Amino acid sequence: MRGRPLLRGLRPRLILAFGALALITAVGTTAGSYFEARRVILKEVQDSVGIRVRDTLRELAPRLDQPLTDASLGLILGALNTPAGNDEVAVVHRGRVLEDIPGTVARVPAELREEVRRTGNLTFQRFNRDGRPFFAVGTTIAITRPVGDDIPPEVYVVVDMAAQQRNLATVGTTSVLIAAGALLLAVGLAVFFARQVLRPVRDLGTAARRMAEGDLTARLRPVGHDELADLAATFNRTAAALEDTLKELRDRESAARRFAADVSHELRTPVATMMAVADVLDVEAARAGGDLPVAARTVGEEARNLAGLVEELLEISRFDAGVAALTLNTVDLADAVRACLRTRGRKDTVRTDLRDGVVADVDPRRFGVIIGNLVGNAFRHGAPPVEVRLRADGADAVVEVADRGPGLPEGLGDRVFERFVKGDAARTRILGHSAGSGLGLALAWENTRLHGGTLTAGPNPGGGALFVLRLPLGGVR
Template sequence: MRRPRVRRPLVRRPRVSRPRLRRPRLRVRRWFGGLRTRLVVAFVLVALVSAVTTSALAYRESRTAVLERKQDAVLTDFTNRVDQAAADFDVPADEASLNRFATGIADGLGDDALVVARYRSLTASSDASADRTRITPALRDAVRKYNRMSFQRVDLEENPYLVVGTPVTFDSGAPSGLDVFAITSLRAEREHTAGLLYAARNAIVPVVLLAALLALLAAGTVLRPVRELGRATRQHAAGDLTSRVRVRGSDELASLAHDFNETAQALEASVTELREQDVRAKRFVADVSHELRTPLAAMTMVATVLDEDAATLPPDAAHAARTVSDETARLSRLVDDLMEMSRFDSGAARLNLTDTDLAESVRATLSLRGWTDRVATDLPCGVRALVDRRRLDVIVANLVGNALRHGAEPVTLTVSTDPEGDWITAEVTDEGAGLPPEALAHVFDRFYKADSARTRSEGSGLGTAIALENARLHGGTIEAANRAGGGAVFTLRMPWRLTPEESP
């Protein structure tokens, strides 16, 4: 009788399933707030991803090592026990010998091990009441088909098991018809790996908190120069060009602070020089205008005498006398306008507020210049306010005169008040071609001419600028626009200062 021998299994390295890492769904907000918040969030995310990745890799390697150690131990013990039991086992076998065979192998594999022996149509196990469904058909087929040891991990009722099967062969290598299966629980290994995962998961929380703390400290260090730059920039925008940033260290932020200080110093020097030049220019204009008044007064008297006697002079002399008179009058207006602008520039202009009937004041302005018949008016009666009569006269005269010279009649002047009674509005419109688009932004500039080819005009080129300065002195403004139906419209808006009788 030939004794069966156990064929040494070709033990295959178990394939340990890798845990799938699921990326947490982070709702990325479109706006993270300030730079400090974005730095902290980025730092924490990097730390979190690093901690999760490290924990997952450590868990995978630990789980693989634990399972491999368990599987190697079970396979070695199972092979040795089968070799020993097969040496005393004779075939053909009956049910009693098959039970002894299975029980003998199970005694050396541990208390939780179950051994099932199959010989042809007979099946015996070390525990008759145990569940044999953990031996899957796939594992039985693999043992019979390949005639070598195979194993498989299965889960039954959420409990993991390692199932090993091997055929028993004769010394010649022929199959004996006896297959042996061992079932070993992997619950201890699962609990061990679960403990590793729990420890790794708990370690993530302090790592993230530590990362957040370090991020706050790093953000404070990085953002301190940025905040100082912001403060200095705001001070520069407010007009304080002496603000500087302290340079710390030699990194990129220090280089940026150094460049900012150099730029601020150059800007301060340039602005100081421009301001000095502006002050000198304004003083020069004021001085020249003042010095011209005395000789200009004498020239005006002489030109007036010549103009009165022009009728008795020869034609050429009469034409020259009238030309001198006209140019002298124009020069006088120009000097007066320059003197007025110098008062605005120096801050010497003041309001002389008086109780004024707006309709009567506007009519007086038009009558004084002979424009009553050329200008259509819509003036409400009984509207009184505290205004500077002279400056209001200058505003109306400049706006109406500009419309008559550069627009087309009819020219309309409308005065109104808003329903709340807080503002006074005066509109001057004409029926001309309107203002060119490029002139709208410069119509209140000094000496600006919409037609660059026109080198001379009846006015000084300061009329609209003086009107705007007078409106601002009253706390108002003037706007220029083109009407949809054609023509230009100048709108004066001033706060309504009530007379003492009308004040509540």
């Protein structure tokens, strides 16, 4: 199972990206500033102490007595002492050690002393003792007039770096505080600019949702001349075109419905006349014999089909005009189903499983239309045996109509209840019989909706199609 993303939406991701960039920049800048300050401070100490020691000894060397006495060594010690007395100075010569602070030589690293003895050059080293930082300088004094095998004295200066370390700590703390402030400022700016940048996107989403809900008047207000403004203008043009197209389609649909209603009304009287003539023709053709009876029956059947189509179109036009109404009666639905099957000549060809005592407030005529159209559809497009089952389910009455035919075509689903929709393009008029107008299920659905019920279509577990009608027992909800 895939986990849900931690960051959903563009704004959190933009803020995170800005924050990460600001954090990286702040950390890099802080680290760079700290290490540069550290380098400058250490170099300043090294240069100042080194230059002072070198210049002092260079100036002092010609004035030293030869051979070197304790007084000469003391002169060196005094010359290197600073007025502030922050440095520790030690002079070592032939085993003699002069220190302004006892233990100074002991604090000098052995590596530094070895390097000074070996090279005699000015040598530096940083080290820590007891958790405190020190900086040591060591060198030898060049003897101007050596006596015999006299060796130059070693001079060491040890500087306590605690003050410099405190300065570095202050620099680090200040840098961190500045970086934190800059990070907070960057995040605040990121939130502000993300809101500004994404506002057109949010407006676009809101307008798109309004359009999805049916409000085709939704429009955006382009601001500026950037890509988002172009997107808003494109959306507005698309929405306007869609609104115009849908309006045109609705106008055409309305015109088509008015035309169908007008034609149905105009055909009603001629069709009634045709039905009367067909009945007379049946009687006369039976007397004449020959092929006339077959022809007369065909004409009569087609006239009845046409009359049924006209009645269905008229009924559909009533729903479109909003004038279809219910005449509710309290009805035993089992009796109503039996009466419907009997009226349509299906009493002996339909299997029934009807629970008695299921009583509901329905319009008997419209309920009969629903059942009759479902059963007729099962015989027309399915295959026997056709079953009708009735039961109560809570506050609903449930009627199921099942057949054993090929079932509903794949992908048709609830579109089967749309007008003039037929599940198979090959359903044509066969052997002189009509394959249906495509309005029967649409009328069944409209009458179900008028009752406040539902009508669904799906596969029958035993093969074929299954239509399930649910009506509230207490009348329209």
